[in-house]
Amino acid sequence: MEKEKVKSGNIVDFKVLKRLFRFAKPYLKQFYLLVFLTVLLAVLVPIRPYIVQLSIDTYVPQGDYAGLMTMLIILVIHLVVLAIVQYAHTYLSGWVGQTIIKDIRIKLYEHLLKLKLKFFDKTPIGRLVTRNVSDIETLSNVFSEGIAALIGDLLQLVFIMGFMFYLDWRLTLISLATLPLLIFSTYIFKEKIKVTFNDVRNAVSNLNSYVQEHVTGMNIVQIFNAEEREYDKFKKINKEHEKAHIKSVLYYAIYFPVxxxxxAAAIGMVVWYGARGILSDSGIGPGLIISFIMYLQMFFRPIRMIADRFNTLQMGIVSSNRIFTLLDSNENITDEGTYMPEKFKGDVKFKNVWFAYNEEEYVLKDISFHVKEGETIALVGATGAGKSSVINLLSRFYEINKGTIEIDGHNLKEYDLSALREKIGVVLQDVFLFSDTIRQNITLGNPDISDEKIQEAAALVGAKKFIERLPGKYDYNVMERGATLSVGQRQLISFVRAMVYDPQIIVLDEATSSVDSETEEMIQHAIEKLMTGRTAIVIAHRLSTIQNADKIIVLDKGEIKEVGSHQELLDKGGFYANLYKMQYKEVTTI
Incomplete structure (x- = not known):
């Protein structure tokens, strides 16, 4: 499995930040309100120590109980207002962050739905899951804990320093004497933690990819007795994940005590200098010392947090770059066609079609054939001959390199993509069922498909009998990938799924290769009914299932070798005849 490596983002990458904030445009009112609350919070926070200083140094020495009570009431009002503003700020920052990432996640998932299958062939699914979940979640921190919090911290520092200089410039300079040391240690921490954050993100992405792939392929792992080997690989990847996290914990464990x-040293200096001022009667009172201790606690907290804020922004830039790279991928299928016929006649033409999954490694070479309306053609050939590629191109899952494909005289690219695929029913060899009910797996959530239509199609295929024996019948949950059903049952459900959409062109890719003889006979009977009046393209290893096809096309290494009916090809004594003899020999041997 290819491991992913990323570098840290640049905090001043304004292009990325500008693009990111485009997603905030629908919520500008809320964002501006958040900025206002951030400024208001920065102004309100430094007032409390000033109230405390005024109370102790002005009213306590004079024994002014009424004045002291007034200051206490003011302090309570201030704390209530501050609590309300903090609540509104915390809630709104979280709301803005989550709402924006909801929109980004929707946009990203919409983009994924439009990508070519070629993209998914070369991209680990776990990595895409990381993009859509973890990376986007990191972006919420940019809005809720990154920029807004960073601006708030910086503003608090400015207002706190303003109050401190206003109260006593000498104490301010004394108390900030250790500030350069804190700034230096914060900078070192920021640089170190930035590297570990990158390691953590890489480790999370690699771990997600590994777990997803190997859980999905668990049957292969167990079939080949590879549990121990895969377990050792997992431990190694998990160890890297652990090391990355522990290193970040180590830096935090060092930085915060420092x-x-x-x-503490700054507070000690304030107490020392303030005590000397009180003893020398230089105008420094106990209230001033207490307020400066409070200010220092307020002042040092944002500085400690700024390192985290910067790293949050940097990781947000990293995640943004990953997400925008995915959004900018031009591997989506171009859907510029506008032709949306109500029905297909089903006349299909391949004209000099060349196709390669990888550049210049052609799997189809100069393929040309014509399927007339209502005809049934069969594609046969050894594994890797290019049979499945033909049907993938017909539904535009992949784009051809050269040549043209036409349906009813129109180039495939002239068709609206959804209209094209809606009228082509495909039953694949590898049946994929979602962890949902049988009904949902048949309709895929399409509200236009009624229960009557589902039951009619199920009866036609012969699936109705076994479905109605299941607990809940059509509401029975088949679990992930249809794990609670047999291979034959899954195949029958996929067949029902194709039939309920009433397509004009039927494509069967090894549709009966994974079922027993009894189930195959049932499906063959349904196929005959389904193909009546429709164009059909059938791929089959079992040559006995396609003997009645109007035309059989024999493929070998991406080229058409023979075309004709079953009997014509047998009489030729060529590729098809050899395939038939080999298969007949296997059957008689068994």
Missing amino acids: AEIIQ
Whole structure:
């Protein structure tokens, strides 16, 4: 499995930030309100120590009980207002962050739905899950804990310093004497933690990819007795994940005690200098010392947090770059066609079609054939001959390199993509069922498909009998990938799924290769009914299932070798005849 490596984002990457904030445009009112609350909070926070200083140094020495009570009431009002503003700020910042990432996640998922299958062939699913979940969740911190919080912290520092200089410039300079040391240690911490955050993000992405792939392929792991080997690989990847997290914990464990010591040293200097001022009667009172201790606690907290804020923004830039790279991928299928016929006649033409999954490694070479309306053609050939590629191109899952494909005289690119696929029914060899009810797996959530239509199609295929024996019948949950059903039952459900959409062109890709003889006979009977009046393209390893096809096309290494009916091809004694003899020999041997 290819491991992913990313570098830290740049905090001043304004292009990324500008693009990111485009998603905030629908919520500008809420965002501006958040900025206002941030400024208001920065102004309100430094007022409390000033009220305390005024109470102790002005009213206590004079024994002014009434004045002291007035200051207490003011302090209570201030705390209530501050609590309300903090609540509104915390809630609104969270709301803005979550609402924006909801929109980004929707946009990203919408983009994923439009990408070519070629993109998914080369991209680990776990990595895409990380993009859509973890990376986008990191972006919420940019809005809720990053920019807004960083601006708030910086504003608090400015207002706190303003109050401190206003109260006593000498004490301010003494108390800030340790500030350069804190700034230096914060910078070192920021740089170190930035690297570990990158390691953590890489480890999370690699872990997600590994777990997803190997849980999905657990049957292969167990079939080949590879549990121990895969377990060892997992432990290695998990160890990297652990190391990355422990390293970040180590830096936090070092930095915060150091910051506490520096803060304690600053408070000690304030107490020392303030005590000397009180003893020398220089105008420094106990209230001033207490207020400066409170200010230092307020002042050092944002500085300690700024390192985290910057790293949150940097990781947000990293996640943004990953997400925008995915959004900017031009591997989506171009859907510029506007032709949306109500029905297909079903006349299909491949004209000199060349196709490669990888550049210049052609799997189809100059393929040309014509399927007339209502005809049934069969594609046969050895594994890797290009049979499945033909049907993938017909539904535009992949784009051809050269040549043209036409349906009813119109180039595939002229068709609206959804209209095109709606009229082509595909039954694949590898049946995929979602962890949902049988009904949902048949309709895929399409409200236009009635229960009557589902039951009619199920009866036609022969699936109705086994479905109605299940607990809950059509509401029975088949679990992930249809794990609670047999291979044959899953195949029958996929067949019902194709039939309820009433397509004009039917494509069967090894549709009966994974079922027993009894189920195959049932499906063959349904296929005959389904194909009546429709164009059908059938891929089959079992040549006995396609003997009645109007035309059989024999493919070998991406090229058409023979075309004709079953009997014509047998009489030729070529590729098809050899395939038939080999298969007949296997059957008689068994």
